[in-house]
Amino acid sequence: MSILVRSEINELKTVLLHRPGEEIENLTPEYLDRLLFDDIPWLEKAQSEHDAFANVLRDNGVEVLYLHELMSEVIDDQGIRDKFISQFIEEADVLNPHMIQRITTFLNNIKDTKELVRKTMSGIKKDELPIGNFKEVELSDLVDNEYPFITDPMPNLYFTRDPFASIGDKISLHRMYSVTRGRETIYAEYIFKYHPRFKDTKKVYDRDFPFSLEGGDVLNLSDEVLAVGISQRTSPQGLQRLAKEIFFNTEGNKINTILGFNIPKSRAYMHLDTVFTQVDYNKFTIHPQIQGPLKVFEITKGEDEKLVINEVNMELEKVLAKHLHRDDIVLIPCGGGDYITSQREQWNDGSNTLCIRPGEVVVYSRNYVTNKILEENGVKIYVVPSSELSRGRGGPRCMSMPLVREE
Incomplete structure (x- = not known):
């Protein structure tokens, strides 16, 4: 059991x-x-x-x-991995659609599943994921400009x-x-x-x-x-x-x-x-x-x-x-x-x-x-x-x- x-x-x-x-x-x-x-x-x-x-x-x-x-064993399945990444970003309250795409690409580029899980736990810093110039800028991006994380550590x-x-x-x-x-x-x-x-x-x-x-x-x-x-x-x-x-x-x-x-x-x-x-x-x-x-x-x-x-x-x-x-x-x-x-x-x-x-x-x-x-x-x-x-x-x-x- x-x-x-x-x-x-x-x-x-x-x-x-x-x-x-x-x-x-x-x-x-x-x-x-x-x-x-x-x-x-x-x-x-x-x-x-x-x-x-x-x-x-x-x-x-x-x-x-x-x-x-245990979590890395779960996301060995590509379909579950994709679902997890999407849900993780959503629950991190990332609102800018361009940022969502950048984070998705960043996480998908981490091939080792244990490393991927650890990264979602440790938090994603802005200097790991350059913001660049967006066609659309969310007010929250500007208000939280000094905060160092895109997704908070746990x-x-x-x-x-x-x-x-x-x-x-x-x-x-x-x-x-x-x-x-x-x-x-x-x-x-x-x-x-x-x-x-x-x-x-x-x-x-x-x-x-x-x-x-x-x-x-x-x-x-x-x-x-x-x-x-x-x-x-x-x-x-x-x-x-x-x-x-x-x-x-x-x-x-x-x-x-x-x-x-x-x-x-x-x-x-x-x-x-x-x-x-x-x-x-x-x-x-x-x-x-x-x-x-x-x-x-x-x-x-x-x-x-x-x-x-x-x-x-x-x-x-x-x-x-x-x-x-x-x-x-x-x-x-x-x-x-x-x-x-x-x-x-x-x-x-x-x-x-x-x-x-x-x-x-x-x-x-x-x-x-x-x-x-x-x-x-x-x-x-x-x-x-x-x-x-x-x-x-x-x-x-x-x-x-x-x-x-x-x-």
Whole structure:
């Protein structure tokens, strides 16, 4: 089976990654906000750190797939390649018909499919594609004359968790919160539509739906319970549409409860998985500031294709105990609960771990206080270097999309 994920902790078998590329080097200070970055990682070091991350997974028996490689296999077919180039240009909001033709020719001249995919990811600079004198000039060409790119780079791509999510044996293909990240989902669209290994995968959400939903907010707590963050990036309308699709419009779902966690709408609490991840059957890393009473929405299937939504206010520990049917829930606070330490390590995704099997997780080296506390709680950690990767504000879970976990 190409997709099978019913848990956050069952043994990881196959994962999708994206090795950072030239899109990182196309970041400049003046356009950081536009591209949703706070700093500029050093690419060579970031790639080295990412390779170490991938090797930890391989050393633990995980099959590692890369986004650009899957996509390049898809566009080996000339007809699909032509369609992709046309759609890519359209979604990049290139308006001048003469420019469209020049970009099409430029991309068609890249014969190696991996290089072509990488170029669409890294962004096309104006000095790569001389504008020349057009018979027709669009006002937008003149207004944006100082901007160096014809098509924007996609530096957030190495956070493969967000453009889609694996839910059971299906995927949720997302409409991203920001225009900047919206184009990232085009690769998943083509892979799950055309790649021989993945083309039969069913969807419970699609990128043309009108409401934002991102994968960092989607956690498979069990085969019957799905947690979804209502966050800066995932709207309540998106969660409600996902619930309706799961309960009423797809077959074979085991999920009977969806928990909507209302979390602060800020950069530091970007997604649910930045403040809360599962590390063992009964153990979770958390940001201490979500330990107090939470507003949680219990969503279940009602009659006549209506949702039953029950609002509850209770501590996270009690929510988990109730829905996982356990009375031994352990919450492991990022930074040990100390305010300064927890704020610092939360900023560097101390609560964002990737579980490769129960009780074994991948963590960033720089979150040394949280890592020590995890070990004290009986959790085995695999530490990866993180000085550059962490500058993108995402941890090991953010950088990985599990495709298959053991049942």
